[in-house]
Amino acid sequence: xxxxxxxxxxxxxxxxxxxxxxAAPHTSNFDFPLAKAAFYLMGMRVRFLAKDSLFKxxxxxxxxxxxxxxxxxxxxxxxVEQLKEQFDKVDELALVISPEATRKSVEHWKxxxxxxxxxAGVPIVCGYIDYDKKEAGVGPIIYDLSDIxxxxxxxxxxxxxxxxxxxxxxxxxxTVGS
Numbered sequence: 001x002x003x004x005x006x007x008x009x010x011x012x013x014x015x016x017x018x019x020x021x022x023a024a025p026h027t028s029n030f031d032f033p034l035a036k037a038a039f040y041l042m043g044m045r046v047r048f049l050a051k052d053s054l055f056k057x058x059x060x061x062x063x064x065x066x067x068x069x070x071x072x073x074x075x076x077x078x079x080v081e082q083l084k085e086q087f088d089k090v091d092e093l094a095l096v097i098s099p100e101a102t103r104k105s106v107e108h109w110k111x112x113x114x115x116x117x118x119x120a121g122v123p124i125v126c127g128y129i130d131y132d133k134k135e136a137g138v139g140p141i142i143y144d145l146s147d148i149x150x151x152x153x154x155x156x157x158x159x160x161x162x163x164x165x166x167x168x169x170x171x172x173x174x175t176v177g178s
Contacts, residue, residue, distance in 0.1 A: 008038040009137030012125075016141070017092040020117040021046060021125045024109075024159055026098040027169035034129050035096070036066060038136035048096040049079075080115045087120035096127070099176070105169050111148065111177040118145040126155060132163025152176040 021044075023035055039046045045067065052070035055063050063070075071079065087093055095116070099109035117124045126139040139158045142151055152175065164170035 004034070004134075006034060006038075006129075006134045006136060008041050009135050010042045012042060012044070012138050013141070016123070016125075018087055018090075018120070018122045019094055019125045019141070020113050020120075020122060021094055021096045021127045021138070022113055022155070023048075023096050023098045023127050023129075024100060025128075025162060025164040025170040025172075026100050027167075028165035030165055031129055034136055035127070038129070039094075039096075042137075044094055045092075046094040046096045080112050080119065083116045084119040087116075087122060093122075094125075100174075105171045107171060107175065108177045109174050114145065114148055114151060114176060124151065124155075126158050128159065128162050129165075130162045131165045148176060 023031070025031075047067040047069055049071050050063060050068050052072045054060065055068060055070040083095065087095075097113040097116070099111070099113050113124065124142040124145065126142070127137070128139060129136045140154055142154055145151060155176070156172070156174065159174075160172045162172075
């Protein structure tokens with residue numbers, strides 16, 4: 001991070017042990033290593049979802065070591081239910097999800113992060129990398145998940161002023177699917 005001129009902003013309650021961490025904006029392959037470095041510097045051990053093809057061969061072992069959870073996109077199992085169960089089984093879990101689900105601009109963010117957090121009874125933490133300010137960190141922590149539209153508004157307000165690596169690939173006026 002420091003080699004690239006970035007700093008991290010650690011505004012994180014140390015007693016928060018289980019949460020879904022939204023990672024946005026996600027517009028470049030550079031987002032992953034910068035985010036991983038920021039989490040390390042903040043003392044967070046995070047888990048993340050990635051397509052199963054990344055978990056093969058030499059680099060596959062690295063993805064497991066880095067906290068990766070492989071996802072078989074061809075399998076129609078209910079991933080939200082499986083991840084809610086994972087939260088029940090452990091004392092600590094920080095699950096990173098990029099709801100854009102791609103590095104391209106999208107109108108709608110996938111709502112799985114919301115349903116996982118609500119079902120597991122854990123908060124949503126808004127994580128970010130701001131390329132304009134050259135900083136990474138966490139923003140609002142959303143505990144009240146009773147209304148997906150209120151969650152969406154809180155997130156839009158926060159992420160509206162975050163600079164993406166590839167601005168054309170980011171839509172700050174996103175909606176969260178229900």
